[in-house]
Amino acid sequence: xxxxxxxxxxxxxxxxxxxxxxxxxxxxxxxxxxxxxxxxxxxxxxxxxxxxxxxxxxxxxxxxxxxxxxxxxxxxxxxxxxxxxxxxxxxxxxxxxxxxxxxxxxxxxxxxxxxxxxxxxxxxxxxxxxxxxxxxxxxxxxxxxxxxxxxxxxxxxxxxxxxxxxxxxxxxxxxxxxxxxxxxxxxxxxxxxxxxxxxxxxxxxxxxxxxxxxxxxxxxxxxxxxxxxxxxxxxxxxxxxxxxxxxxxxxxxxxxxxxxxxxxxxxxxxxxxxxxxxxxxxxxxxxxxxxxxxxxxxxxxxxxxxxxxxxxxxxxxxxxx
Amino acid sequence: xxxxxxxxxxxxxxxxxxxxxxxxxxxxxxxxxxxxxxxxxxxxxxxxxxxxxxxxxxxxxxxxxxxxxxxxxxxxxxxxxxxxxxxxxxxxxxxxxxxxxxxxxxxxxxxxxxxxxxxxxxxxxxxxxxxxxxxxxxxxxxxxxxxxxxxxxxxxxxxxxxxxxxxxxxxxxxxxxxxxxxxxxxxxxxxxxxxxxxxxxxxxxxxxxxxx
Numbered sequence: 122x123x124x125x126x127x128x129x130x131x132x133x134x135x136x137x138x139x140x141x142x143x144x145x146x147x148x149x150x151x152x153x154x155x156x157x158x159x160x161x162x163x164x165x166x167x168x169x170x171x172x173x174x175x176x177x178x179x180x181x182x183x184x185x186x187x188x189x190x191x192x193x194x195x196x197x198x199x200x201x202x203x204x205x206x207x208x209x210x211x212x213x214x215x216x217x218x219x220x221x222x223x224x225x226x227x228x229x230x231x232x233x234x235x236x237x238x239x240x241x242x243x244x245x246x247x248x249x250x251x252x253x254x255x256x257x258x259x260x261x262x263x264x265x266x267x268x269x270x271x272x273x274x275x276x277x278x279x280x281x282x283x284x285x286x287x288x289x290x291x292x293x294x295x296x297x298x299x300x301x302x303x304x305x306x307x308x309x310x311x312x313x314x315x316x317x318x319x320x321x322x323x324x325x326x327x328x329x330x331x332x333x334x335x336x337x338x339x340x341x342x343x344x345x346x347x348x349x350x351x352x353x354x355x356x357x358x359x360x361x362x363x364x365x366x367x368x369x370x371x372x373x374x375x376x377x378x379x380x381x382x383x384x385x386x387x388x389x390x391x392x393x394x395x396x397x398x399x400x401x402x403x404x405x406x407x408x409x410x411x412x413x414x415x416x417x418x419x420x421x422x423x424x425x426x427x428x429x430x431x432x433x434x435x436x437x438x439x440x441x442x
Numbered sequence: 443x444x445x446x447x448x449x450x451x452x453x454x455x456x457x458x459x460x461x462x463x464x465x466x467x468x469x470x471x472x473x474x475x476x477x478x479x480x481x482x483x484x485x486x487x488x489x490x491x492x493x494x495x496x497x498x499x500x501x502x503x504x505x506x507x508x509x510x511x512x513x514x515x516x517x518x519x520x521x522x523x524x525x526x527x528x529x530x531x532x533x534x535x536x537x538x539x540x541x542x543x544x545x546x547x548x549x550x551x552x553x554x555x556x557x558x559x560x561x562x563x564x565x566x567x568x569x570x571x572x573x574x575x576x577x578x579x580x581x582x583x584x585x586x587x588x589x590x591x592x593x594x595x596x597x598x599x600x601x602x603x604x605x606x607x608x609x610x611x612x613x614x615x616x617x618x619x620x621x622x623x624x625x626x627x628x629x630x631x632x633x634x635x636x637x638x639x640x641x642x643x644x645x646x647x648x649x650x651x652x653x654x
Contacts, residue, residue: 138481139474164592164600169542174570176563180555184444220462231451231500237544241551243444246502247603254500255454262458262480264465281465288477292484303492303504310495311508324511327633332520334537334545337605395605396507 137371142287147260148216148268149410150293151223154256155213157402158230161249162210167236168203172196177240185243189235199236202229213257216270224261230254249399252300256293256403263289291370293406298367300400301383305363317356319349326352329394342393362386369407380407447498450487454501457483511633519628519646521549525575526652527619536610539578540571541591544602552626557648568624568651576621582610583618623652 171193178193186192206229212222234250235243245251264281308316315321323346329335330342345351362382368375387398457480464476491501524532537545556564582588588610590599610616631643 138477161600164595166542166591173542174566176559176567177551179559179563182444188444188448228455235499238547238550241547241554243447244497244499244502246497246499246504247506249600251500251502258455258458262462282470285465288481292481295484296488299488299492300502300504303502304506306492307495307503307505307508311505312510315510316508318510321510324633325507328511331631331633333607334520334522335604335606337607391605397601397603397605399600399603 138288138291139284140287141283142285142290143409143411144264144267144281144286145269145410145414146290147263147265147286148219148270149408150256150290150406151216151219151260151265152214152269153403153405154253154260154293155210155223155226157399158226158250158253158257159207159210159214161253161399162203162206162230162233165237167233168196168199170236170240171199173240180241181239182243185235185239188243189232189239191232191236191239199233202233206230206233213260216266219266219270220261220264223257223265227254227257227261230257247398252293252296252400252403255296256406259289259292259296265289290406294370297400297403297406298370301363301366305360305366308360308363314360317353317360319353319356322352322356322359323349326393329396335395337395338392340392341389342395345393359386376407380404443496443498447501450491450498450501453483454487519630521552521648522627522629523548523571523575524625524627525572525579525617525621526623526625527617528622529619531617531619532625533617533621534609535575536578536582536588536608537606538588538590538608538610539575541574541578541589545606546602546604556626564649565651568649569653572621572624572651572653575624578610579617579621582616583613587611587613623650625650 171191172195173193175193181193206226209222209226209229213219213226230250231254234248234254235245237248238245264285267281267286312321326342326346330339330346345355362379365375366379366383369379383404384401387401390396390398457476461473461476461480464473468476487498487501491498491503495503495505497503497505523535525535526532540548543551556567559567578588588608590596592599625647626649628646628648629643635643
């Protein structure tokens with residue numbers, strides 16, 4: 122595609138998406154997303170939703186059913202598909218036909234995940250599988266099986282260019298970063314800057330602390346709610362954090378600061394509001410696994426290279442946290 | 443929106459497959475072009491979903507906790523389903539009883555659909571929920587206890603977005619008598635006064651079912 126862009130923009134585009142990358146980071150992403158998806162998959166009963174009495178399905182739009190091929194009354198079929206998704210996710214983790222496994226798992230999760238909410242909404246976001254579907258398919262479209270695979274599936278390994286390992290990781294990092302950016306944008310779009318007011322944060326904290334059906338942790342929320350200045354700081358801080366998180370895609374300093382802060386952010390939400398965010402482990406996609414491997418191996422340089430693209434760990438400094 | 447979302451997802455998959463095929467059969471520049479098209483489609487669709495605030499799952503708008511909460515939650519009624527035994531005594535029900543439904547999906551569905559249904563359909567649903575809750579009660583009283591959605595993972599089962607306390611974790615907290623009916627309440631309370639102040643709380647019986 123010949124992009125009608127100024128040269129400098131084109132250079133930025135190429136540098137961002139096609140800088141030499143590491144097959145190890147892509148393999149780590151494959152294992153990371155397959156394992157977190159498997160955890161969520163085995164924790165839900167998607168097949169059971171298909172077997173609910175027909176009244177539950179009575180208001181599901183036909184277009185939504187066809188969109189995902191989700192229909193009432195097929196619990197056995199859905200159970201078989203759940204098992205198939207589980208097996209392909211294990212294969213993706215272990216590196217058995219990794220790209221094919223990622224593709225099948227991604228498509229099956231696209232079909233299964235909406236079952237969780239389809240009786241009232243066809244959009245099951247924030248249930249743990251949204252990013253996984255996109256990431257697994259992206260991994261299927263890229264050379265994610267060039268490292269950390271079982272020996273017997275390696276013989277067909279293709280020779281990829283070093284730049285082929287960067288764009289998929291960048292895309293997956295973008296999917297994760299968009300969670301925060303879009304979430305911040307949504308708050309401003311729906312409520313304006315009033316969302317960040319101390320009183321709004323205080324009321325959210327009180328609601329989740331006082332509602333006994335969701336009250337698992339009940340110390341931090343009321344404690345924070347009693348401190349208006351802290352509520353104000355949290356409100357403004359949340360909006361700023363969410364809106365600037367997308368800079369982790371471009372800045373090493375931002376990655377070092379904001380990715381660990383995201384973990385603290387979610388821990389704080391969990392303890393003060395009883396809201397769990399299952400994508401937290403997926404923040405590991407910002408780690409440079411070449412550097413980790415170098416530390417673990419106690420060597421100065423990584424020599425585990427692919428496709429003749431001789432490179433060292435220092436070739437991918439932009440990916441490190 | 444369902445059609446547009448489907449088309450977007452199909453475009454994502456088709457362009458991705460073209461990239462994958464290109465890695466095997468196509469020369470360098472064309473390969474790069476295919477990848478650029480794929481990246482362009484991803485950027486277009488993901489930002490379109492987010493910035494328009496129209497969810498096109500899995501291209502999500504991530505509309506989470508976007509509202510401004512009023513000081514008193516009276517305008518935000520919370521549902522509560524309780525089991526009723528033969529003595530007419532009401533009992534709280536553990537969130538795990540509703541498997542395969544999670545509590546938030548069940549409540550969201552009740553709010554959106556249930557109260558608009560005809561009485562016969564409502565009773566069919568309530569009969570099913572009564573069966574689920576009483577079966578869970580029996581399991582909670584059994585030596586094995588009430589399972590998490592994944593019995594092997596147990597408490598390591600991935601939680602739902604909203605946490606819930608396991609109120610039937612110990613047999614001594616589980617009702618002994620069989621449930622013969624269900625009641626659904628809409629509750630609201632003044633956040634400042636907290637739920638412990640009955641005068642500032644309101645509870646409305648929205649639906650009641652008694653096993654015939």
